[in-house]
Amino acid sequence: MWPPVCVESRRRGAGFALTAGGRTLTPPAFPASLDTGRLTLQPVDRALARALIGDRQRAAELAGGLLHRDFPDAILSTKLPAFAQRLDDAANPALGTTAPPDTGGWGLWLFFYKTERLVVGAASFNGPPTADGAVELGYQVVPAHRRRGLTIEGCRALIDWAFCDSRTLRIVADCAADNAASVRTLEKLGLNLAGARGDRLDWILARADWPGSL
Numbered sequence: 001m002w003p004p005v006c007v008e009s010r011r012r013g014a015g016f017a018l019t020a021g022g023r024t025l026t027p028p029a030f031p032a033s034l035d036t037g038r039l040t041l042q043p044v045d046r047a048l049a050r051a052l053i054g055d056r057q058r059a060a061e062l063a064g065g066l067l068h069r070d071f072p073d074a075i076l077s078t079k080l081p082a083f084a085q086r087l088d089d090a091a092n093p094a095l096g097t098t099a100p101p102d103t104g105g106w107g108l109w110l111f112f113y114k115t116e117r118l119v120v121g122a123a124s125f126n127g128p129p130t131a132d133g134a135v136e137l138g139y140q141v142v143p144a145h146r147r148r149g150l151t152i153e154g155c156r157a158l159i160d161w162a163f164c165d166s167r168t169l170r171i172v173a174d175c176a177a178d179n180a181a182s183v184r185t186l187e188k189l190g191l192n193l194a195g196a197r198g199d200r201l202d203w204i205l206a207r208a209d210w211p212g213s214l
Contacts, residue, residue, distance in 0.1 A: 036157045038115065039150060040064075041123075044108040046091060049084035053077075063110055065117035070142040076122065083108060103127070105161070111141065111154045120145040123155050125162065133169025133207075135162050139185075146181070152188050159189065163210050171205040 034041040042063060044052070051059035052072060060066050072080065089095055090102040106128040111121040121141030129135050137158070141151045162168045173191060175182035177199050190210070191203035 034109075034157050034161060036153050038113060039154050039157075040112040040114060041154055041157055042110045042112055043103075043105050044083075044110060044122075046084065046087040048110075049080060049087055049108070053080050053084060060119075063112060063119050065112055065119060067119045068142045068144070070144065071119055071121065073140055073142070076140060101128070106135070109154075109158060111150060113145065113150065121150065121154070123151075123158055125158070129162075129165065129167040129169070133167060134172050135168050135170070137162075137171050137173045151185050155185075155189055159205065159210070160212060163207060163212055169207050173203045174200050175203070177201050 033043070042048075048059060048062045051062055052067075056067055086100050087103065087107075090100050092099055103125075106125045108122055108124040110119050111123065112118070113120045121139065123137065123139040126136040126138070137155065139151055139155050159171055162171060171191065172194075173186055174197075175186060177196065183201070186203045189205070191205045192209070194202045194204040196202065
């Protein structure tokens with residue numbers, strides 16, 4: 001059975017279709033939010049990316065709720081300027097064919113916790129599927145909202161969304177070997193240990209192992 005984000009039909013050459021607001025769309029041009037039981041997942045566009053860097057009040061307005069005081073964390077904060085610049089460059093007609101492609105959902109997504117109307121975390125893809133079909137997943141949830149299953153809930157929805165595109169052949173991720181919480185999270189998401197690189201563990205979920213492929 002297909003996940004809720006997928007329609008039981010396949011467009012020739014365009015991956016699997018999605019429905020949003022009564023319209024049928026196909027990744028990667030899918031900018032709408034995704035809803036799970038407790039979360040609304042919101043893709044970060046240019047305005048929101050810039051606001052997350054230096055204007056928390058504006059970011060809260062765009063996100064539809066307050067940002068948790070611990071969000072974004074130091075790691076995400078260091079990555080936001082480059083992500084925002086990429087979105088700016090993608091929208092800059094002066095760059096012509098040298099402009100990077102718009103992320104179209106293959107970038108950063110916020111985790112908006114409906115119960116508290118609060119952004120408590122995020123997940124991200126490092127871009128659309130590579131030539132060999134790999135999509136890299138990363139995530140973070142503020143410490144006060146961990147151990148509630150929110151990371152798994154949000155990431156599972158994004159994995160389903162990614163696999164709705166027929167170009168996606170596998171989801172990959174990595175974590176520190178001594179990060180027991182991340183190891184458990186990736187295992188619960190269905191990823192399998194693929195190897196180790198020093199103190200890092202590599203993980204993979206192949207399309208054939210995705211429940212939606214059954």
